Amino acid sequence: MLLVLEGGEIRLLGTRFPAKYVANWRSVAAAGPASLIPEGNTVASELFDFDNPWRPVYEGRQAASWLGATVGCMATATLLPLPTTFGTVTASACGVVGMWRAYKAWERASDKWRTSFAQKEFITIPDLFKISAPFAQMENGRGELTPQMWMGRGFHWTDIEASKMHSLMGAGVAKMLGKTALHGDGSYWLHGLAKEESVGVPLELLEGHTLIVGTTGVGKTRLFDILIAQCIMRGEPVVIIDPKGDQGLADNARKVCEFMGHPEKFIYFNPAHPDKSASIDPLRNWNRKTELASRVAALIPSETGTDAFVAFGWKVLQDICGALIATEERPNLMKLRRYIEGGPDDLLLKALRFHFRAKVQNWEEKLAPLIKKAQSNSKDDSPVLRAYIRFYKDVVIHEHPNVDLAGLISTFEHNRDHFSKMVASLIPILSMLTTDPLADLLSPEFEPGHDKISTDMKKVITNDMVLYMGLDSLADSTVGSAIGSVMLADMTAVAGDIYNYGGSSKKLVNVFVDEAAEVINTPTIQLLNKGRGAGFKMYIATQTFADFAARLGDENKARQVLGNTNNKIILRVLDAETQKYVSDGIPKIKAQSMSVRYGHSLTTTMSEEYGAAYQEQATAEEADLIPPGILSELPPLHCYIRQSGGRTYKTRIPILGERKEMPPSSEGKHSFASIVLVIVIFGSLAVLAFVPVEVFQTLRMREQRQIVDWLGAETDQWIMDRIMDTLSWVNAEAGQIMEQAANSGNKKIDLWLLDRIHAAAIWSHVVFYRLGMIIMWMAFALPCLMAAFSDGYFQRQIAKASFTSQSPRLHKGEALKMTDALHMAQRRFRAQPILCARTKAVKGLELLSRSRLDFNDPQGMLMADVEAIKAAWAVANHYRGSMRVHCNVEISSMGSLLWTDTMVEYMCPGVVVELVERNDSLTCSRSFSRICQTVQWVRRMGGVMAMDDWTGKAIEMGMLRELNPEFVKVNEPRYLRELADCGLGLGTQIVVERIESLQQATDAERIGATELQGYWCDVHVEHDFPAEFTPPGVIARDMALTKVA
Template identity: 35%
Template sequence: MLNYETDYRPNYEMMLASAWGACGVGCAGTMIFYSGFPFVTTAIMTSVFFAASGYQAFFAQARRARMDKLEKAEQNFYSMDALREQMRDGALFLGRGFEWTIEHAQKVSDLYRDPRRLAEIKKNRKGGTFLHGVGMADEDVVFVNDDESKGHVHIVGTTGSGKTRCFDLLVTQCILRGEPVIFIDPKGDHELKNNMEMAYRRLGRGRDFVFFHPAFVEESAAINPLATYQRSSEIASRLASIIPTSSSGDAFQSFSHNALNAIFYAVEAAGQRPTIFDAQRVLAEGFGPLCVRALLGWSYSMGPEIHRKMTQAMGGKTSQEDKAFEGARFYQEISRVNPSLSLAEMNNLCSLLLHDKTHFQKMVSSLVPAVGKLCSGPLAALFSPDPQADRMPKSGKVISLKHVIDTAGGCYIGLDTLSDVDVGRAMGQMILSDLASQAGGLYNFPKDGRKRFINIFIDEAGEIANEPMIQLLNKGRGASIRMFVATQTLADYEVRTDSKAKAMQIISNMNNVIMLRTVEPETQERLAKRLPEVPIQYVMKTTASSMGDNSITGAFAKNHGERLMSEDKPIFAPQSLGDLSDLEYFAILSKSNYIKGRFPILEAPEEDYHAPRAEHYSEPVRSFRYDYEAIEETKKALSPEVIAAERPREKPPVLDVELEGYLVPPPIERRRWLPIFSWVNVFPTFRKGDRVEPVEDRFVKAHGWPDDEERDFGWDRSSDVRDQLAGESADFNLHNS
């Protein structure tokens, strides 16, 4: 780059423009006042000076505009209607930005080498606005295509950098596209939850949104993370995922996993829907009552004769424990005589029942507290709902993630880790295990014509990172699962998983990265390693001096030199990630695109709204039929009042009013540019056709004067006129919008 020139040198063009202009003025004054030249002659002869001054002023102004943009910080606000207009098929809108090139990297590197100018820009305390200012002239709308985002999106940013606004923007677009949305938030963000709910209500789908939060017992829906499964062994694996592990605890974990297998097989054999509370009750009270129901269920399935013998074997005992022991012995005897009646799951259940109780309690010592904390207090009804056991939430709502996915609904899950870290993490890991099971079902048995993404958003993912989350990232793409995972630092994954290898698995399985402001140096360096290195030029100045051979004469030599150097550096400087302003980001997309952008702020939908017309819905929403029958089946046990409260309210009609007689004048700031004689055409009531008949007269013409009976009842003409006026004003505003 032999013609290297920094943008941050002094504005020599402005100096030249001033010098040429001063020379032109001086020459013109001398020629007119001292030499007596005519004005025309003077103008022609000095035009060269002013032309040169204007030429240099043009480049000086362009340079000054570029410098001003370095300190400019803009924020864009979008309503839901404006966002809908900005969306396009097959892509998600990411705000405004530009493609980051080596030219922008060179400008930022030059600025970092100019501490004085850098300090002037940063003194406004708006962050590194120069990072976006170097390319603001090329700014345009930014999209991430579905072909890119299906490889999952990693969002990295410190507190207050804009992760919530990013989630708000992406979640709303997924809702408008008619795709399932499941948001897992360890801390619980009320604003984001409210925005999700209002987005569904604005689409007339308020009943398709549910939320779970253990702190809001009155309003929260209940989730059973064990409700859907293909094999009973899956349920045991989900619950075993929350057991604390250590290098010396593998035997304890294996025994606990085996015990959970037996428990949930017994629950299934007894004809019940498994919940976490069932496991807790067995671990606390023993296998007796559950084994009795399981053995009776097994014998019933084997025929009436075996069922009669099993009943007789248990009939002589009174306690549940004794009945279970006698039933287990009968099962072992009859299966020894007839091996075809033997089942591996029943053998495991009977062996645990007959196992030494002291040794059993020792082996499941790590399982008992892990399960117990998920059933304590209100979580018994919120996380283990069971209508048969009269264990239902106060809101009366029971949901499953499978139903949310099948109906393309939305579910916000707040884990309240700020109040109870251990319980919040355990719930999050159970939900991720349930989602991994759902992904396995969709992968094994794909539904014909499934084109919708299943969008899973996870904030503060380091809090709940586990093996099922890695499986979702690794294999969820085949089940149309698209994940958006956010964290503050990359070290959060390593701390939670206690393994650097697993942390790298999580990071490397996300093809797209959105980097907001992050101040942790190690995170900055690790993110920069994904970037290509490009040659960055700089000028190296050298100065040297030396004495001559004859020191008596005092001769000496001095030289000064400048060399143009080049050094390979990442296209995004790592320290730039710490200088990003709020809502600004660098993005690495899977198609090798490098984007510098800024997120808009999505305005919260208002409570009073008019539902959009059908043509404004996205194609998936219009073509998809929602299955509400399954919801009604889950509400049979509820009271009629609760069912009536859950029914969606009628959508307000979309008004299409054509008002006659109104002439809307242009804004006042535009009127001053109109000729004086044209003002009469822009102000209403100047022409006969522009005049609007008073509302009172129009009301009387339409309804007539009140009769004697209306007067007797105190008819107030002024109140009706005011109501009429308010209605027309609302219709007029809706028509103009």
């Protein structure tokens, strides 16, 4: 959170605080952030922790200190005449602390060690099956089956990981990690920013198609291996289009089929290997005759797709296909080429005979005079055909017209020179697709019982097969591109057939297109746009986004491809435009940074000769969740995954195949040595802590006696023995003194004084002995004190490497505010659920006021809108983001300072602001500009915008273009078509309200609604909805039942 001082005021996210809250910098620094808060308020401890993940592992040094203290305590108990039990207890306590510090050091070091594992990781097919099987049967919190696709091992990439990345890059990667950690093939340190775990993406999100982008050799094909294998394991049909013909991709798909026990389901197609390649007829499947012509005409090169050459080529193809079908022949590429290059004479003659035989009686007798006359008078090479045409035009056409015949006749009669020019771009396409060996591969006409496998797209999908199509584009890119394009066009036709006639038995069809820019065409865009309804899931891989524009010849069409892929998987990308596109499509974050300032001053005054200042400042600035430049540093097989739901993951992908031993790196050796060292230390501690006391008693020969009770509960026998020894020594000394006194004749020595000396000596010895014992007991404390001192020192080093700041925020107790807002929400609002149109699961709720306010009272509406924001904030935080919370806001309220300040304080992720009651205030450009700025602030603070009750008015159309809301709500399904014509932004959700029955819900989903709301929805999820709020539909139903009763 950034505080900016402007003209005697402080700005906090656009909110002004009066100058009375502002003190000079020194007093603020001394008093803390609370000096900015007016009296009577408290400060919320909103902590920003900057714990640098790549600082030195001080926890290891702390662990070493405590482990040294453990050894010191055991040595003290062994070498000094002290009880072993107490030494064991003290050493155990130090050992426990040391083990805890060692565990934290292991956690800290694991992030660094993980960056050293730069070797490729391999996974076998059985292992992949074991790992992905739980994801295929995963359930959500409501017990519903939500299968997922396993995407490798990684972690959820949030603003936390992004902030760590920015702080590390700001401090210098080489400085923090060392130059040895900067691998030449990528920034592996990115994967050490969080603990990795298995990552899965729900299959329902993958239905929105997936775009995989990455430069050459970074793992796009190996990622395809992992995804294709899981699709095969789920028993779904798979179509693989591989322009470069990667043999490893084909072999892995075949091995997975064999592993699943269905090797016969794998079909191999590759022009480079015609002997083992299956034959596929791309013109076998069609519903309307025009589809065949469109399928081939789509291959004609054109800048616009609607020029005269394409149109004429389409007409010729349509005429020939219609005539072939009329003569009960199946169209294929070879026949099309024959009749276009050699002319349609034979086909036209055959078609006319078929038509005459079916429609005209005695046609041969009627036609004979015309043939005889034509043969005698005609100067061309086909007098018989001319007679047939004349007979059709003069006699048959009046009673039995045929459109296909008429079209083919016009093609036949067209000027041959002009005809050759118009089909000049079509003939090369057909030649490419019908030269050997493609004649047999793409136009199969084998006799029954032939050993050559012949299939088509519909068979592949119906029988759940796995079709691999290698296009051999490396040897012949032009022909390979044409094959891929016509196959994709055929697949689009099959998708249309499934969509129109498949009913409820639609299958999930997985289509993988590698190097998609080489084969993509207009039918493929249609498949991306509408294939989801037929169950098609597209996975297209490319190197840069510019490849699509170069292939399609139109940047708008290239953007259509990008816009119809809801999921993005980004590997290493070197193209700047592609990097920018990826980064701009992800919301920004508030990256936290720290600055430290030192200052000093010297003055000549006596009152203040020296002045010093120290300042620490934490700021939050807008930054990219994934910076464009970092995409060029991703290691091979490392990627970012951007789900259609908005989540971002950082993962690494293993290579599917047999495990291979990789040569260990120097970092790996260092890590292994560190692990061995830790194991040795922990093993020593275990031996030291769990060996029985008797073992140490036998080793300590110097200890003659053990203190019975070192707490003083019983007599210290050993000390008493020492006292008795002292008494014997004193008695001996006293006897010598008395003897000397007697010998000297000094009779003045008083025996009483000798007794006092004797007693003082005894007690002095006892006191000094006790002091010695205390000092020996302190020998246990000495290692502990040293370890505690070292621990505190390194803890201060950790604090220096990290940073924690408090940001001031005005409120009266966070917990009290939350409680009051929740009570207000339950008292003043009802809630109505919002369901997913497809799964009927609860996606969010809308807070509805319990009483309808008078719209003529602007102040009342403003207060209602303010309370709605507070209630939405409380509910969103109460359910911790598990569902969205919608609240209604009148347009004029957004221009109010009261509502804006409330929004700044209470807006949070999960809150959706619905704009209602469009009024004349929007016609004022100044008011509308202010509203647009407020909408931007709502989004910056994590909120989402929605338009309520959309009816297609002109003022609403303008708002739709300017505000680009994430949700648009309509009262009736009939508005959906008008809404579709407005050109909604990518990802805009359409919510249909007033759903009163299951039939209405089904109809709304069919015509494009993504979410539903209404009385039927209230009753449908009555038991899955929060008990704190009663939906109005449930209340209406209960009232109706009560009335009937």
